[in-house]
Structures are given as structure tokens and as C-alpha cells.
Amino acid sequence: MLDLIDSHSHLDAAEFDVDRAVVLRRARSAGVSRQIVPAVAFDTFPALRTLCTAERGLYPAYGLHPMYLAAHKPGHLQELAHWIEHERPVAVGECGLDFFVPDLDAQTQRLYFRRQLEIARDFSLPVIVHARRALDEVIVTIRQIGHLRGVVHSFSGSAEQARQLWKCGFLIGLGGPLTYARARRLREIAATMPIEFLLLETDSPDQPLHGHQGMRNEPALLAEICARVAQLRGVDPQEIAAATTANAERLFALPASGRYLQKSLDDA
Numbered sequence: 001m002l003d004l005i006d007s008h009s010h011l012d013a014a015e016f017d018v019d020r021a022v023v024l025r026r027a028r029s030a031g032v033s034r035q036i037v038p039a040v041a042f043d044t045f046p047a048l049r050t051l052c053t054a055e056r057g058l059y060p061a062y063g064l065h066p067m068y069l070a071a072h073k074p075g076h077l078q079e080l081a082h083w084i085e086h087e088r089p090v091a092v093g094e095c096g097l098d099f100f101v102p103d104l105d106a107q108t109q110r111l112y113f114r115r116q117l118e119i120a121r122d123f124s125l126p127v128i129v130h131a132r133r134a135l136d137e138v139i140v141t142i143r144q145i146g147h148l149r150g151v152v153h154s155f156s157g158s159a160e161q162a163r164q165l166w167k168c169g170f171l172i173g174l175g176g177p178l179t180y181a182r183a184r185r186l187r188e189i190a191a192t193m194p195i196e197f198l199l200l201e202t203d204s205p206d207q208p209l210h211g212h213q214g215m216r217n218e219p220a221l222l223a224e225i226c227a228r229v230a231q232l233r234g235v236d237p238q239e240i241a242a243a244t245t246a247n248a249e250r251l252f253a254l255p256a257s258g259r260y261l262q263k264s265l266d267d268a
């Protein structure tokens with residue numbers, strides 16, 4: 001079976017309140033043994049910590065998401081720094097810029113984004129970035145802050161923008177959108193990009209795959225995304241799984257794939 005890491009799952013979201021344990025079990029059965037779960041707002045931090053402490057294979061990141069701008073207060077940035085210092089999560093995020101959703105003040109977004117990049121830099125943690133209609137500015141900001149690494153999740157830019165990100169130490173996260181035939185530019189990038197810069201993600205419960213439109217997305221479907229990338233590149237899914245899992249382990253400093261170890265633990 002494949003050994004996959006969902007590099008971007010909101011398993012703590014309310015959409016999973018009714019059956020989270022079942023969703024988690026389905027993920028593990030599909031080979032998705034680990035998930036990175038980024039926070040979206042300060043008041044979600046405690047429940048996220050509880051979830052990731054209770055279940056093995058779930059790794060939290062803490063951050064303030066631009067789409068939840070109305071929930072953020074300037075004091076939350078200070079709180080975030082404290083939280084990161086105490087919790088030592090695998091990353092800072094989700095943070096970023098969203099110039100697609102109307103009524104999200106751009107200047108306020110920039111303030112939160114820049115400060116979170118500084119926190120990531122100061123704690124030497126990778127950063128999980130959300131960028132919608134904002135990729136060029138995200139790249140400029142990352143360069144300005146400097147000494148950063150991370151992932152731009154649900155990447156939707158050009159091959160040139162992807163290259164610029166790799167040059168400044170960033171990976172790109174791909175998921176559900178590349179299962180749609182109309183996503184030609186994205187598929188071309190998935191087919192030809194250097195594999196060492198690729199992470200797989202579902203962004204559950206959002207971004208349903210082709211064939212699942214209008215439904216809640218879930219981490220188990222990462223196996224389908226892996227299969228699609230493998231098909232686009234003309235290789236075995238096992239190869240994509242091994243490479244992207246190693247990439248996630250490296251970026252988030254996770255212990256190297258514990259298939260064998262995990263099995264011994266389960267048997268014990």
C-alpha cells in the first residue's frame with residue numbers, strides 16, 4: 001500500500017464534527033497515515049491541539065488565515081508567537097494573501113502575513129501559505145523577509161511562478177484541482193516539475209476532486225490525487241508517494257516514514 005502524507009487538511013473543521021474518527025480511519029485505510037492540519041484562526045488553536053495530541057499521525061500548524069480576517073485581532077499575532085514557542089508545531093500557517101474574496105482589506109492582510117512570515121523565520125519553521133490572485137506579491141514578500149522555507153498550498157500559478165518559488169526555498173502543494181481535465185496549465189506543471197518540490201494535499205473539506213463535485217472532500221482521496229499525478233508523469237503511483245512523502249518529511253521535519261516501525265507498534 002502507498003504511504004502518503006496529506007500536507008494540507010482541515011480535519012479540525014466543523015464539517016468533520018459528526019464523523020471525524022471515521023474519516024480518519026478511511027484515510028489510514030487508503031494509505032494516508034499522516035496529515036498536516038493548519039489552523040485558520042486563534043480561537044481554533046486549542047481544539048486543534050487536542051485533536052493532534054489525541055490521534056497519531058496528525059501534525060498541527062498554527063496561523064491566522066487571510067479569509068478569516070474578521071476574526072483576527074492584532075493581539076493574536078503576539079499570542080501566535082507565544083503559542084508557537086510553547087507548542088513547537090511543524091509549521092506556521094495557514095497564512096497568506098487572498099485578493100479574490102471581496103471585502104478582505106488588502107493592507108490588513110499584508111500586515112498579518114508579513115508578521116507571520118517573520119515569526120516563521122524567527123522560529124526557523126516552515127510556513128504554509130495561501131495565495132489567491134496574489135502569487136506575485138507573495139513571492140516578493142517572501143523574498144523581502146528572507147531566510148524562509150515552506151509551501152504555497154493549492155498552487156494555481158504559472159510554471160515561471162513555480163520556478164521562482166523553488167528558488168526561494170518553497171515547495172508547491174497540488175491537489176483536487178489537477179483532477180479536472182480543464183486544468184491544463186496545472187497538469188502540465190504536475191507532469192514536468194522537479195519532483196523534489198512537490199507536496200500532495202487535499203485541502204479537506206474543500207476542493208473536491210473531479211467526480212466528487214459538491215461533496216465534502218476528505219484525506220482518503222489523496223490516493224486518487226497521487227494516482228493522477230503518477231498517470232500525468234507516466235510513472236508508478238508508488239514512486240510519487242515515496243517522493244512526496246519524503247518531501248513532506250523533510251519540509252516539516254517529521255520522522256522518516258514509519259511504515260515498518262508503525263507496524264511493529266501496532267503489533268505490540
Ligand SMILES: [Zn+2]
Pocket residue numbers: 008010038094203
Ligand atoms: Zn487551507
